[in-house]
Amino acid sequence: MKKASIGNPFISSPYVVWSAIFIIVPLLMVAYYSFTDANGNFTFSNIAALANYKEIFLTSIGYAAVATLISLLIAYPLAYFMTKTKLSTQGTLMMLVMLPMWMNFLIRTYSWITILANTGLINTFLGKLGIGPLQLINTPAAVILGMIYNYLPYMILPIYSVMSKLDNSLLEAAGDLGSNALSKLSRVILPLSMPGVISGITMVFVPSVSTFYISQKLGGGKNMLIGDVIEMQFQSSYNYNLGAALSLVLMVLILICVAVMNRFADDDGGVII
Amino acid sequence: MKNENIIELKNISISFGEQTVLDSLNLYIRDGEFVTLLGPSGCGKTTTLRIIGGFEEPDSGDVLFNGSRINNVPSYKRQVNTIFQRYALFPHLNVYENIAFGMRVKKMKEKDIKEKVNEMLKLVNLEGLQKRKIDTLSGGQQQRVAIARALANEPKVLLLDEPLAALDLKLRKDMQNELKKIQKSLGITFIFVTHDQEEALTMSDTVVVMDAGKIQQIGTPKDIYNEPKNAFVADFIGESNILDGVMKEDFVAEFSGATFKCLDSGFNKNEAVDVVVRPEDVDIVSEDKGMLKGVVTSVTFLGVHYEIIVDIGGFKWMIQTTDEAFEGDTVGLYIEPDAIHIMKKSEYSGLYGDYSSYSEEHDRLSDTEPIEEEKNEESFNW
Numbered sequence: 001m002k003k004a005s006i007g008n009p010f011i012s013s014p015y016v017v018w019s020a021i022f023i024i025v026p027l028l029m030v031a032y033y034s035f036t037d038a039n040g041n042f043t044f045s046n047i048a049a050l051a052n053y054k055e056i057f058l059t060s061i062g063y064a065a066v067a068t069l070i071s072l073l074i075a076y077p078l079a080y081f082m083t084k085t086k087l088s089t090q091g092t093l094m095m096l097v098m099l100p101m102w103m104n105f106l107i108r109t110y111s112w113i114t115i116l117a118n119t120g121l122i123n124t125f126l127g128k129l130g131i132g133p134l135q136l137i138n139t140p141a142a143v144i145l146g147m148i149y150n151y152l153p154y155m156i157l158p159i160y161s162v163m164s165k166l167d168n169s170l171l172e173a174a175g176d177l178g179s180n181a182l183s184k185l186s187r188v189i190l191p192l193s194m195p196g197v198i199s200g201i202t203m204v205f206v207p208s209v210s211t212f213y214i215s216q217k218l219g220g221g222k223n224m225l226i227g228d229v230i231e232m233q234f235q236s237s238y239n240y241n242l243g244a245a246l247s248l249v250l251m252v253l254i255l256i257c258v259a260v261m262n263r264f265a266d267d268d269g270g271v272i273i
Numbered sequence: 274m275k276n277e278n279i280i281e282l283k284n285i286s287i288s289f290g291e292q293t294v295l296d297s298l299n300l301y302i303r304d305g306e307f308v309t310l311l312g313p314s315g316c317g318k319t320t321t322l323r324i325i326g327g328f329e330e331p332d333s334g335d336v337l338f339n340g341s342r343i344n345n346v347p348s349y350k351r352q353v354n355t356i357f358q359r360y361a362l363f364p365h366l367n368v369y370e371n372i373a374f375g376m377r378v379k380k381m382k383e384k385d386i387k388e389k390v391n392e393m394l395k396l397v398n399l400e401g402l403q404k405r406k407i408d409t410l411s412g413g414q415q416q417r418v419a420i421a422r423a424l425a426n427e428p429k430v431l432l433l434d435e436p437l438a439a440l441d442l443k444l445r446k447d448m449q450n451e452l453k454k455i456q457k458s459l460g461i462t463f464i465f466v467t468h469d470q471e472e473a474l475t476m477s478d479t480v481v482v483m484d485a486g487k488i489q490q491i492g493t494p495k496d497i498y499n500e501p502k503n504a505f506v507a508d509f510i511g512e513s514n515i516l517d518g519v520m521k522e523d524f525v526a527e528f529s530g531a532t533f534k535c536l537d538s539g540f541n542k543n544e545a546v547d548v549v550v551r552p553e554d555v556d557i558v559s560e561d562k563g564m565l566k567g568v569v570t571s572v573t574f575l576g577v578h579y580e581i582i583v584d585i586g587g588f589k590w591m592i593q594t595t596d597e598a599f600e601g602d603t604v605g606l607y608i609e610p611d612a613i614h615i616m617k618k619s620e621y622s623g624l625y626g627d628y629s630s631y632s633e634e635h636d637r638l639s640d641t642e643p644i645e646e647e648k649n650e651e652s653f654n655w
Binding site for chain 1: 349358361378
């Protein structure tokens with residue numbers, strides 16, 4: 001190990017420079033803006049102003065939590081089912097999971113408008129049956145649907161990856177020791193796939209909690225999330241300092257979430273992908 | 274008559290895709306026996322075990338347990354437990370929980386579980402390691418946990434799939450004795466799969482030699498070694514000189530251009546046969562006293578004895594003896610009548626040549642199935 005690292009300072013230098021310019025410096029700038037006012041003087045007023053946004057913070061976390069939970073409920077059985085199919089089928093299914101991700105995120109989200117709108121696909125169809133129109137777009141459900149649709153693959157992939165590595169002889173051993181299918185699931189598969197589950201939860205929850213585009217397009221401005229507030233500070237209010245403070249707190253919240261989850265994974269002896 | 278067979282396999286056939294793995298196999302296993310299924314890799318021994326364990330269903334034939342058919346009984350309802358080749362211990366559970374697994378599934382009382390786990394830990398000499406994680410254990414310790422985990426369910430039959438293959442030689446010997454001891458003290462049936470003939474001979478009451486999905490011979494270790502049924506068994510179990518011969522009449526055989534007295538009878542007059550002479554049963558004597566004459570082509574010192582290759586009329590004999598000889602010597606061979614074993618010709622006749630390509634042969638014989646490298650094997654304090 002040590003030997004291989006002789007060349008590392010040289011090889012890794014582009015990455016070090018890159019991360020310094022595009023990660024470290026911006027982070028420092030966020031911190032700087034958070035604690036200064038428009039004139040560049042040190043202040044806590046931005047942080048103090050966050051109290052006004054408590055509800056939006058909670059809403060964002062609530063939406064993201066629901067989206068994450070539903071993603072998990074969809075992804076877990078799906079990933080399990082995928083590992084039980086033939087290897088070639090697994091490849092095809094994986095393709096299908098990835099396929100939507102090849103399309104632009106904005107277009108993907110935008111297309112849901114044409115499906116959910118009052119004159120959209122679903123309501124037109126329902127209209128022909130004499131039902132509706134139902135209010136589908138601009139609802140919390142639409143926002144959560146958008147989150148699930150966009151981030152579901154990030155839940156499926158890590159769970160699938162952990163499950164496909166699960167040693168089949170462990171399941172045979174569980175059967176040998178008297179476990180039926182249900183008990184195999186609860187006593188062996190579930191605990192051993194926890195690292196994938198936790199990694200999936202992180203990968204869905206983090207982008208969901210900070211999204212602004214999905215809530216704008218599918219929430220119609222009525223369902224503002226913390227991401228929208230931050231965007232507004234930069235795009236329309238030109239209050240960089242408040243925007244930075246909001247971002248900073250969101251970042252800290254996310255860090256805490258991730259740390260808690262990692263602790264879970266460590267207890268199970270698992271690793272985050 | 275009382276039916277003593279705990280397991281009966283009747284006309285079992287199974288194939289995976291094109292490949293026939295077991296071909297009308299019949300096997301009866303008595304209660305309380307230590308039975309070993311022995312054969313080269315791919316002979317169907319593990320598949321046989323998996324059929325008994327309920328992990329494979331045969332294409333045709335019946336599996337009987339205590340006289341009742343269990344073909345469709347899933348593994349979790351069978352009164353057998355398995356020790357898997359790589360142990361298949363649960364990495365998310367510690368030693369205690371691994372052993373308790375089966376009892377927890379059965380929802381036994383916590384007090385009974387604790388008692389049983391401690392009893393099992395004592396049985397396999399792992400007291401004090403309850404809290405340890407599986408990946409902190411050595412291979413030998415993991416092996417013991419696997420044994421304890423299986424036995425904690427009080428199975429009627431314990432299936433062992435090459436359980437010692439991943440252990441180093443010394444530990445393997447210790448475990449062989451240990452397993453035999455456990456089997457005797459519990460009095461339950463062990464069905465043990467191995468490709469290691471020495472292991473099979475040491476441990477078993479009955480050895481089942483398998484090849485190509487068929488049983489070649491069933492017998493006690495002594496029978497299998499002394500009275501191999503065909504050339505395959507003779508070659509697979511120990512070293513053998515297998516020669517073409519002719520049975521002149523009862524108790525008289527001819528091979529290598531000479532006539533020998535032997536103890537075998539019941540063959541047709543002048544029937545072509547395979548003759549087996551074990552290397553340790555041949556004495557090297559002076560040229561004039563020998564029944565056969567030949568030239569020594571190689572001498573290897575192995576500590577306990579010499580391994581000497583003697584060329585007799587183009588057939589290279591292997592001889593194991595404590596008498597020293599030198600390359601190039603012309604020597605005589607002396608063979609007692611009881612050292613000669615006559616076998617009927619079989620599909621295996623002629624497949625096993627002499628010892629002219631000895632080194633290759635040796636490689637093939639010591640060829641084992643791929644074994645995971647053993648990590649931090651520590652010696653044991655018993």
